[in-house]
Amino acid sequence: MVDPNLPEHDPRETLRRLCAERGEDFASLSRLIGRNAAYIQQFIRRGTPRRLPERERRILAQHFGVSEQLLGAEPVAPAGEFVVPAMLGQAAQPGLAFAPAWLKRHFHAPARQLRLLAIEGDAMAPTLQAGDDVLVDLGDTAERLRDGLYALRVEGRLQVRRLTLHPVRAELTVQSDNPAHADWPGLSAAELDLIGRAVWSGRRLA
Template identity: 35%
Template sequence: MSQPDARNRLAQLSKERAASLASLSELLGRNASYLQQFIKKGSPRKLEEGDRKTLAEFFGVDESELGAPDGRSKENSYKARLVAQDIDYIDVPRLNIGASAGPGALPDREKPFDAFRFSRRWLAEQGLEGAKLQAITVEGDSMEPLLNNGDEILIDTAPRAFRDGVHVVRLGDTLMVKRIAQAGAGRFSLLSQNLAYPPVDVAADEMEVIGRVVWKGGRI
């Protein structure tokens, strides 16, 4: 790729990833105007090899797109793909605990045993950009047919203003997944989807909301 094309490609990548040229220059250990001058004024005439390699890895592209000489552009393609995965995906920890599982650890005190990987784009499409997500397992039938025994659910534990919905809560030493509705005068109703389970009326200070359930997954 010619150097003018490489400059255009760098400007395009910067815009697509919402990464400012100043911040990218700082990534390279350069002054804030370094890449701006490269793109707008052609100074320096071409990127130094180390700078080009760092930018290619950051964007997850082949070095040839940023002006690498022929025959060297494939050198770091595999590593670039790995870096791109780290940029475009988020690992959500899976915790070895279950809602309605009786006494046990809370999500923020349990060491993950595995992780789900979700794309940042998908999370944004679901309205979950910026969410603090953890995955736990549903145990029991109290939330059927909405949530079945063995389903894995994502809970958003980021601090947010409370609103009615399905949450994981701690009541005493028990974790529960319930639909929570305000009952007035500082009280809440914990509701099961399975009508065989009666509502539980609790005071606000008797329960701790761990997180809101925002996604479920399970076998068909």
């Protein structure tokens, strides 16, 4: 039997064993999740796709009565094992919590150099709205400067702006995505108080 307590497993082997134990065939499972008849066989025997999409994984987990983690979902970190990045500019302010495995999968930065910044104002609308939370990598600053969104300090205030580098001259432009706000062209990195690169954002939809 498949042991749901195993800390590590191969989702393909797990699915193959479940099929054998329950007398299921690959083609029927493929039809169950709305895919072509060869989909499950290709996943198990050829490794295509590399990971089951979330929707298909959920259907199969419910069908077999097992956790989605057995079929490749990221494990849920126990309470107390989440990473809670400090909020930039807000002492002792509670922020969002992230599972370490999720951070490792999406970012190269170690968790200790990630911070959260709450967006204020509309300078970066519609990309970023007031109240959005942005994850900032403090280790990604002037040494690796490239086009993208960065947190910087302007007149004592923390802001996020889009930086674009001139392809020939050693200068950059600080841009607002909202055309109502002016850009600042012809600057050097030394003129900016860069905090880090913005690598993720989250917002409330309603």
